[in-house]
Amino acid sequence: MERVVMKFGGTSVANEERIEKAASLIIEEVQNGKQVAVVVSAMGKTTDNLLSLAGEIHPDATERELDMLLTTGEQVTASLLAMAITAKGAAAKSFTGWQAGIQTDSLHSNARIENVDGNKVNETLNAGGVAVITGFQGIDTEGEITTLGRGGSDTSAVAVAIAIEASSCDIYTDVEGVYTTDPRVIEEASKLTEISYDEMLELANLGAGVLHPRAIEFAKNHQMPLRVKPAHTAGQGTIIKEEIEMETNLIVRGVAFEEDIVRITIMYDTPYNGSLANVFTALAEEHVNVDIIVQTIMEGEQPSVSFSIKNEDFAKAMSVLEVNKEHLGYKRADFEVGLAKVSIVGSGMVSNPGVAANMFDALRIAGIPIKMVSTSEIKVSVVIPTTQMNEAVAALHKEFALEQIR
């Protein structure tokens, strides 16, 4: 019998009404003859409310106790959703992470799933029941309750899908699927029917935000098809899998963008002497995430390195540079704020070397200055002024005819 995992995030179970809507979607799948395992997040703002309660009591509580606290959120959703399914006439049973056999390492608040023992869930499925499982949580070998950190519930869903050998892992969201770019910004944005794991990974990492990269990677490693589906409409969503049927002319499949980027440039007055690695080691030690790195060494000029970070890490990064100035051996540093990153993504790029040139040309025609460039096999990113971000996205969406993609 075909098995499927359905995952509902916090907004899709935010209140009684939405829980009942989710129950209806689940019952439909059961009536389609599928065995259904469901993975749920905490209702709406529950996690935030619990965190703020904890913050009042102990601003620096241990991760272990925060995990004990937060995991109650999904347990509430799971039991209520099981009740809602039962109220609609199907059998259902809720499971905590540990009851569902989700075993993790011991890193509280950011645990990794090590193994899922699907036996208990399979028992329920084989008996004709729906298994409703708490996402975001697991248990370590010592019996300690853990949470999975950001993207945890998506990751739980994929892990369960792999364990029970589901045919797909369906992530229900409040959007219609994955778009060529954000439809709130570009009206002509098209919903994609299919996209590859790698393309989705680039879009997810670039702030498209529908799915967490961690879950996509996990699905990719196990070739588990993911489906992003709307929770509130009848749309078919977007399927994410390895090989997609691509028309040859559809080289670029999406435009991603992200604000709040800062460029930092460090200049040396002596030739590059190997201390470059030191800069990034020092930043990494303070957990500053560096994105794009551009290094230029031209004869006769001062060597310099530029890199981009998020606004939120700016103060920390400057302090790292300041404190380590002598050790790092640079002459001076400068920075530019008010920047954004815009990227085009598509598996087809790898065999189409002209794509980056098309991109730069389109931006030049639109009068948008490029501050930094970074490329990968399926992506080209540029850093530009934030004030011109939307304009750039529109120009690129048009340049690559993304409004025609289906």
Place this chain on the structure above:
Amino acid sequence: MERVVMKFGGTSVANEERIEKAASLIIEEVQNGKQVAVVVSAMGKTTDNLLSLAGEIHPDATERELDMLLTTGEQVTASLLAMAITAKGAAAKSFTGWQAGIQTDSLHSNARIENVDGNKVNETLNAGGVAVITGFQGIDTEGEITTLGRGGSDTSAVAVAIAIEASSCDIYTDVEGVYTTDPRVIEEASKLTEISYDEMLELANLGAGVLHPRAIEFAKNHQMPLRVKPAHTAGQGTIIKEEIEMETNLIVRGVAFEEDIVRITIMYDTPYNGSLANVFTALAEEHVNVDIIVQTIMEGEQPSVSFSIKNEDFAKAMSVLEVNKEHLGYKRADFEVGLAKVSIVGSGMVSNPGVAANMFDALRIAGIPIKMVSTSEIKVSVVIPTTQMNEAVAALHKEFALEQIR
């Protein structure tokens, strides 16, 4: 090292402020050189709120799912209290019921504790930490989460105290301790320093309400001293244990009372023929709790039996009698509502046969008619009109000089 269990009920952890107050009390005990395990209920109205949420989704949800839902309540309290203790500088770790090794049978919503494996809790205690354990819940041998039903958290506390060989199980409440009668009704009510398990059992069953009878019985069976202590004052509370130092003149140690009693009388026109048992079997099958039973068979008179029940069971009882009239073979039934039960309790009664007579006399002088009487070795109960209940309690409190008890 001396070990103690401290139990905090829902009102004692109802908000952030009270959780911090509880943490302070716990730290005091740690500073007194004790190893402390704590058992907590859900915060204030949490359980009621969760139940009403469930009721909206499925008015008749399974007990299993309700257990999954409700057990989150204590887990939230336990983690927050552990954080509060840590914030005040002591080590603390929260435990769910299953993590604390509380194993129950499989009767969801009304499970019995079968065993407590205190190893994990002892580990934390021996390492100098406070173990904060969720009350009211456990796990069955199948890994299903269960709740213990009414009085569950008190029972959890006693079970943990027995498992870790604590010197006492201290139940923190919003009252100063156990009183000779309800101080809200009788101003002269005295707080008792000590009381025996059996006396406390009678008082608890009679509606004194400080401690659940189930927890008292459990403590009595294992000779675990219980202490009812105030959570918000420095009072020493009341200790409940087997042998108490009793002054010989203190025969009666408390007056308990309870409203909403109904008397039902069944009359037969033929001599008693064994069908009496049938009446109570029929009532028990419909879960009607019968309290006092008085049977009179006097020569030349019609045999009859009277019994008292709670108001809430009245309609069900009358319907049982109606439906089974032929089978039960009685002639007619009548009833009296608006009654109350008033009881005097004291271990000393067993050797003082005049106590009941004193009681009746005091009530006669006060002009209070007695409708039914029931006696046990340490208790005499009378059923009287509710309108005269407070008057009766005052008269009996005075008759037995309970205002002088300490």
